[in-house]
Amino acid sequence: MTLGWAVISTGRHAENKIAPAIHAAPHAELVAVCSRDQQRADAFAERHGALAAYDSIESVLQDSRVDAVFIVSPNALHASQTIQAARAGKHVLTEKPMATSVEDAIAMIQVCRQHGVMLGVGFHLRTHPAHLEILRVLQQQALGTIALLNGQWGFGARGQVMPPPRPPLQQWWEEPELIGGASTMMGTGVHVVDLYRFLLGQEIVELTALADGQTPNQPLEQLLTMSLRFEDGPLATICCGRRLPDSLNDLVIYGSDGRVASRGTLWEAREGSLEIVSETVNTTADYPHAFLANYIDELEDFYYAVTEKREPAATGLDGLRAVEVTLAMITAAREKHTVKIERHTP
Numbered sequence: 298m299t300l301g302w303a304v305i306s307t308g309r310h311a312e313n314k315i316a317p318a319i320h321a322a323p324h325a326e327l328v329a330v331c332s333r334d335q336q337r338a339d340a341f342a343e344r345h346g347a348l349a350a351y352d353s354i355e356s357v358l359q360d361s362r363v364d365a366v367f368i369v370s371p372n373a374l375h376a377s378q379t380i381q382a383a384r385a386g387k388h389v390l391t392e393k394p395m396a397t398s399v400e401d402a403i404a405m406i407q408v409c410r411q412h413g414v415m416l417g418v419g420f421h422l423r424t425h426p427a428h429l430e431i432l433r434v435l436q437q438q439a440l441g442t443i444a445l446l447n448g449q450w451g452f453g454a455r456g457q458v459m460p461p462p463r464p465p466l467q468q469w470w471e472e473p474e475l476i477g478g479a480s481t482m483m484g485t486g487v488h489v490v491d492l493y494r495f496l497l498g499q500e501i502v503e504l505t506a507l508a509d510g511q512t513p514n515q516p517l518e519q520l521l522t523m524s525l526r527f528e529d530g531p532l533a534t535i536c537c538g539r540r541l542p543d544s545l546n547d548l549v550i551y552g553s554d555g556r557v558a559s560r561g562t563l564w565e566a567r568e569g570s571l572e573i574v575s576e577t578v579n580t581t582a583d584y585p586h587a588f589l590a591n592y593i594d595e596l597e598d599f600y601y602a603v604t605e606k607r608e609p610a611a612t613g614l615d616g617l618r619a620v621e622v623t624l625a626m627i628t629a630a631r632e633k634h635t636v637k638i639e640r641h642t643p
């Protein structure tokens with residue numbers, strides 16, 4: 298058995314990662330693609346071997362071969378598309394950020410629940426074996442009491458102080474309404490937020506942030522640092538940006554009995570290495586570059602979540618928590634003070 302997928306939007310993530318990963322995943326079939334433009338949908342379907350191409354989500358949702366939609370559209374559209382799909386009885390795996398407001402995220406969770414469909418969020422870092430090994434080691438308490446997490450996910454191009462303007466189909470990344478009021482936080486920061494929550498099994502209670510944006514002249518930041526406090530005491534930093542061409546995208550966690558260094562694993566492709574140094578566990582591992590592996594595992598996890606009627610790796614609630622943290626980051630950077638995170642029950 299396979300899940301019949303429809304990909305919603307034909308941007309870079311759909312083109313380079315999601316459609317190829319659906320092809321490569323054992324339990325996934327690319328049934329349909331949706332674009333605002335029929336020609337773009339047709340061309341995408343031809344390139345990726347989709348069975349159907351549509352220029353509206355309504356048409357996609359009428360296709361009985363579609364079991365699930367993978368929403369890869371601009372951030373502010375994730376909520377309405379999720380709700381439409383759920384009402385049509387389709388399962389939803391939506392890209393991060395799940396939504397651009399708490400109200401939208403809650404509505405997505407509620408409507409999916411009411412219609413008995415699965416809702417997952419594309420936090421693919423949860424599938425990297427380095428992160429799964431860290432989770433195992435932390436659950437064994439091999440690092441003792443966790444004190445500090447440092448994580449960075451950045452990128453850029455040498456010689457560019459600021460990223461150049463984007464081509465027309467990517468302009469939505471520059472529109473505060475469509476992207477959700479933050480830029481590099483939406484691109485990579487939310488992944489690190491989610492990974493910290495996943496590894497610690499704790500919520501973030503407060504944060505502060507400094508950014509090169511969140512001002513009237515430059516509403517969207519391209520460089521961001523955050524300091525966060527978790528409920529049981531650990532502190533954490535997250536740095537992200539599009540101005541960091543030689544970024545070391547590492548995660549380091551320090552505890553009272555040791556540390557883990559997960560080097561180069563904060564990325565889209567599966568790659569990097571892991572070093573654990575502690576009283577009881579001392580290991581290293583290397584992860585050869587596997588471009589699609591994290592996304593293939595994400596799709597397979599979602600398939601098993603649907604067929605086994607269990608939660609996916611990242612749930613709607615995980616998506617909501619990342620939205621809450623993102624909105625707190627925007628307030629902290631704009632108003633220049635520490636912000637307590639308000640948690641909501643969907």
Ligand SMILES: NC(=O)c1ccc[n+]([C@@H]2O[C@H](COP(=O)([O-])OP(=O)(O)OC[C@H]3O[C@@H](n4cnc5c(N)ncnc54)[C@H](OP(=O)(O)O)[C@@H]3O)[C@@H](O)[C@H]2O)c1
Nearest residue numbers: 306307308309310332333369370371372392393466467469
């Ligand atoms: N988890 C990950 O690793 C990862 C990586 C990259 C991106 N993402 C997420 O995936 C989503 C898409 O990112 P992307 O990099 O693929 O974006 P993108 O390349 O900029 O393309 C997005 C697509 O959305 C459609 N679109 C563009 N402007 C629009 C507008 N104003 N209104 C409605 N539709 C519009 C276009 O497709 P059509 O006109 O054909 O519909 C466009 O090709 C985002 O939510 C992003 O955060 C996740």
